Amino acid sequence: MHKGKTLAGQEKIVRDGKNVTVYATMVRSHINPERITVNKGDIVTMHITNLERAQDETHGFTVDHFDVHMSLEPGETATIKFTADIEGVFPYYCTEFCSALHLEMMGYLMVKDPNKKYVSAQKLKMKTMTKEELKAEYDKTVAVNAATDEVIQSVVKFLKDNKYADHKVVADLVTDAFDQYGQIKEQKAKSDEAVKAGDMDKAILFENMIWQLMVKTADVGIRAKDALVRLIATKQSTQVQRGQKAFDEGGCSGCHVVGKVSSGPDLTGVLERHGKDSAKWVADFIKNPEHKYKEAYVKGMIDYFNLKMPNQHMSDEEIKDILEYFKWIDENANLF
DSSP states (O other): OOTTOOOTTOOEEEEETTEEEEEEEEETTEEESSEEEEETTOEEEEEEEEOOOSTTOOEEEEETTTTEEEEEOTTOEEEEEEEOOSOEEEEEEOOSOOSTTGGGOEEEEEEEOTTSOOOOHHHHHHHTSOHHHHHHHHHHHHHHHHHHHHHHHHHHHHHHHTTGGGOHHHHHHHHHHHHHHTTHHHHHHHHHHHHHTTOHHHHHHHHHHHHHHHHHHHHHHHHHHHHHHHHHSOOOOHHHHHHHHHHHHTTGGGTOBTTBOSSSOOOTTGGGSSGGGHHHHHHHHHHOGGGGTTSHHHHHHHHHHTOOOOOOOOOHHHHHHHHHHHHHHHHTGGGO
16 A cells, blocks of 8 residues: 555645645546645655546646656556755646546646745735625626536436446446535535625635536546446447547547537437438538538538538548448437
């Protein structure tokens, strides 16, 4: 057992003279603690534990300018040690692309000169805001949190309706999500307490922390939903698998997200949109999209999304496979 093993909620920073020991955790998409402050010349030891349950979720870790790096497999704890001999603010972050919110996995190390006095830019900004502006900022943040929570609850309903607990790989992801969500109650209590005390800038900070936790919850929850869909959907034939691979590797998924409108239209039901020859129309469009740019339907899509379907130079065989993939999507449309 690693001496620096740290579980969620056990994160801490311990100072002993010039020695600073950090007990930290990493989980999509969060590094805790997010802020570490030390004095210039301190010797910093960081024990970091990867809390992931998904077996393939490796995280990397580095601190800018200090020439240190570690890689952590799920469940592993690793250690780095360095002297904080450069004054300034240095980001630390995950170096393994781990999720859609990979770029959220970061924090900041502040190395202060103990002989200087520093002023918080955030506090200075808050001081310039009127009570009305602070209240409006608070209300806006609360509204965003409420909307984010609606997304979370819709994902939770889908997972429960489709018996996610029957599938361990999904259940583990859901546990990760609830680990994040479970921290919200404490932050909300602090926010409400700050509001009662009339300290709106502090309330805003707590509401922003709630949003961070909600986004992290939603990220893992949506990954759990996607994993569950793959498990309970109709089994894919070899041709459908080839079609999905061609769709993803050909760049189609860069604009089209199955089940929702993204940078391009949702492709659920695409084989029913163009009459009895719809499949041929779709195949022709994939084969040579520029020939259809002036058609009313395509022109409407181009004007709406401000994008044109590019020619991905798909072979006839790849196009046939993609059409089979679209049929599979329609068979499982209730899951997307």
